Amino acid sequence: MPVPTSDAAAPRTSLREQVFARLRAAIVDGTLEPGERLHDAELCRWLGVSRTPVREAIARLELAGLVVVKPGSSTVVSPLDQRAARDAAEVAAAMHELATRSAAPHLTEQHLQAMTAANGRFERALARADVDAAVTADDAFHRIPVEVAVNQALGDTLEQVTPLLRRMERTRFASLTGRASVAQHTRIVELVAAGDADAAGREARANWLTLTWEN
Template sequence: MSTTQPLAPVRKGLLRDDVYTRLRDAIVDGRLAPASVLRDGELAAQLGVSRTPVREAILKLAESGLVSAVPGRSTIVADVDEDAVRDAQAVVAAMHRLAVTTAARRFTDDDLARMREANARFAAALEAGDVDAALAADDELHDVPVAVSGNRALRTVLDQFTPVVRRLERIRFGTHAGQDSVHLHAELVDRCEAGDAAGAADVSDRIWRTLQDLLPPPTHPDTT
């Protein structure tokens, strides 16, 4: 006999994702600082959950490079690894370029209005020095092309690597340099409104390339 309310599996999935989100955000915003030891029992007690979703979340965070998990040893919050951030930034930039290229001729007036409204809140948050609000508005703006593209694989990749880049974005959005993104966002929406896929893709590249200014030049090992 089938059931119409498979609540237990859904609840378990939501619980797992919520634990991951909370730990990820705590690492990104610095509440869990680099080198902080992550003890699954303590975290489970704080979050009011069992150890299982905490362990699953830590494994997922390790895949993104946000934590260092060594079997038989302590699991810690990873330092900001410049090479890892640079690699993640390149992947995130490529995914957003693909999103706007795919979505450029599909936007509705409502989609474009949501992007403009998110950019207005982004600008206001920067002006107020509210980095958390700026990050949230930035997420909302860039999520519109991702959603319109309808590419699930693209979203999966972004979910994994965006948190690595987000630690760098917090630095940028806390400076006056973040104001440049307001104008780039506006240009991006204009290009999308015009159905200019190539132009929108180029602006998207410029938006994500601004983060490179916060990283030192890459070092290359001596191959001689």
């Protein structure tokens, strides 16, 4: 589909990050489709910014594997790459295992209730085939252990690989295959509540590796 024509400007605070985040979100949610050619002028009009932050964002998106840049020729949204997604899933699985194991002793009843509530939203979103809501709820569930773990390197790594996975998960969550995650989420909460941090970490790892098994 063509680049949106909205004239809405990106917020001026942390402009580089705002432009990067908006372009990344547009790629992840499919607004900018795989194989679509990106033109600086169109992106600048859409975002209401100059060329510099757009080019900086494109460079970061290339590093993240979300666009392919041919210098002096074109920039296109990367196709969905099963191998790249599997590689990213393996890294994300290891990071979420570490996050869950590290956070487990510090997760309070309030944290577990928030994770359970997020899983409930996730299940309901899957039931009505609301992919956007499913992704948002899944993010909310997994974000809690990551934040409680307080490991900057872990968070930075997930920031790099998660967008690739979210593109794949949109396909997965649109089908019945994503529903196994509901039970896995429930099991993670149960294991944390039982004080078994290692088993909870292994379950978190298995949850993320379902992407490699089902795609």
